[in-house]
Amino acid sequence: MTKFRYAILCASLFVGSWGQANGLYTVTNTKGTHAIRGFGSSISGASNNLLVSQAVATHFMVTTPARAAVGSPFFFTVTPLDQFNNTANGYSGTVDFTSTDSAATLPANSTIFSGGQSFFATLRTTGNQIITVTDTLNTGITGTSNAVAVSFAATDLAIGKSIFAPVKGTGLPANYGITVNNLGPAQATAVTVIDVLPAGTTLVSATPSQGTCSGTTTVTCDLGTVINGGSPTIVLVVTLPTTPGPVSNTATVSSSNPDPNPANNSSTVTINVISAASIPALSPFVILLLAVELSLIAAMRIEK
Numbered sequence: 001m002t003k004f005r006y007a008i009l010c011a012s013l014f015v016g017s018w019g020q021a022n023g024l025y026t027v028t029n030t031k032g033t034h035a036i037r038g039f040g041s042s043i044s045g046a047s048n049n050l051l052v053s054q055a056v057a058t059h060f061m062v063t064t065p066a067r068a069a070v071g072s073p074f075f076f077t078v079t080p081l082d083q084f085n086n087t088a089n090g091y092s093g094t095v096d097f098t099s100t101d102s103a104a105t106l107p108a109n110s111t112i113f114s115g116g117q118s119f120f121a122t123l124r125t126t127g128n129q130i131i132t133v134t135d136t137l138n139t140g141i142t143g144t145s146n147a148v149a150v151s152f153a154a155t156d157l158a159i160g161k162s163i164f165a166p167v168k169g170t171g172l173p174a175n176y177g178i179t180v181n182n183l184g185p186a187q188a189t190a191v192t193v194i195d196v197l198p199a200g201t202t203l204v205s206a207t208p209s210q211g212t213c214s215g216t217t218t219v220t221c222d223l224g225t226v227i228n229g230g231s232p233t234i235v236l237v238v239t240l241p242t243t244p245g246p247v248s249n250t251a252t253v254s255s256s257n258p259d260p261n262p263a264n265n266s267s268t269v270t271i272n273v274i275s276a277a278s279i280p281a282l283s284p285f286v287i288l289l290l291a292v293e294l295s296l297i298a299a300m301r302i303e304k
Contacts, residue, residue, distance in 0.1 A: 031209070080141070089115045094135070153257060157259055172240055176236040186227045193221045194251070194252050201239060208234045240271065
C-alpha cells in the first residue's frame with residue numbers, strides 16, 4: 001500500500017484565474033495503469049496515467065488439482081505473490097517441497113522465476129493431502145495447496161476358474177486353474193483372491209505365479225499389484241471328498257481399487273465326484289498294449 005500527494009489545478013477562462021485543490025491518493029492492491037480524475041459542477045479533468053507495479057513476493061500460491069489417483073503423477077503450479085496477491089514477476093529464488101503424504105514423490109529443490117513454474121508430483125496415500133512450498137533462504141515466503149483428494153483409480157478385474165477333469169473319483173486329487181485378468185484402465189493394488197474350499201475337500205497346495213497364498217479351508221492369495229493387462233495365475237490342488245456327488249468351488253477377486261464391473265469378480269466350477277470303485281480299472285494286458293503303442297510313437301518321432 002503506497003500513498004502520495006497530488007494537486008489539481010483549475011483555470012477559469014472567464015476571469016483568467018487559477019485555483020488549486022490538494023489531496024492524498026492511496027494505491028492499494030491493484031497493479032496496472034491508473035489515473036486520478038477531478039470533477040466539479042461544470043468542469044472535470046484527469047491526470048496522466050500512473051503505472052502501478054507489484055511489490056516484492058511475500059508468499060506462494062500453490063495450485064493443484066482437486067483430485068488425484070494413487071501413484072499417478074499430476075501437474076501443479078507455484079506462483080509467487082505480493083501482499084496484495086499480485087504476481088511478483090521479479091521474484092527469483094530456490095524452493096523446497098513437502099507434503100502431508102510421507103510416501104509422495106515431489107520435485108527436488110528448484111528455482112522459481114518469471115512469475116512461476118509448473119512441476120510434477122505423485123501422491124501415494126489415500127485421503128486429503130496437501131503440498132507446501134517454501135523459499136529455502138527466506139522461510140517466511142511459503143505457500144500451501146488446497147487439499148487434494150487422493151483415491152485409487154477404478155479398474156476392472158475379472159477372474160476365471162477351470163478344472164482339468166470335470167469327473168473325478170472320490171478321494172482323488174483335483175487341480176483347479178485360477179486366472180485373474182486386469183482389464184484396465186489402471187493398475188490394481190492389493191489384489192486378493194479368496195477361495196473357500198467345499199466341505200470334505202482337503203487342500204494339497206496353492207501355487208501363485210506372483211505373491212503368496214495362505215490358509216487351509218479358506219485359501220487367501222495376496223497377489224500384490226497387477227498392472228493393466230496383467231494376468232497372474234494360481235494352481236490349486238485339493239483332495240476330493242470321499243462321498244460321491246457334485247462339488248462346486250468358487251473363487252473371488254478384489255483389490256483396493258474401485259471396480260466398475262463387479263459381475264466378473266467371481267467364478268465357479270463344479271466337479272462330478274463319483275465313487276472310485278465305479279471307475280473301471282485297466283487290465284494288465286491293456287496296460288501292456290498302451291505301453292507298446294506309446295513306445296512305437298516315440299520311436300517314430302525319433303526317426304523323423
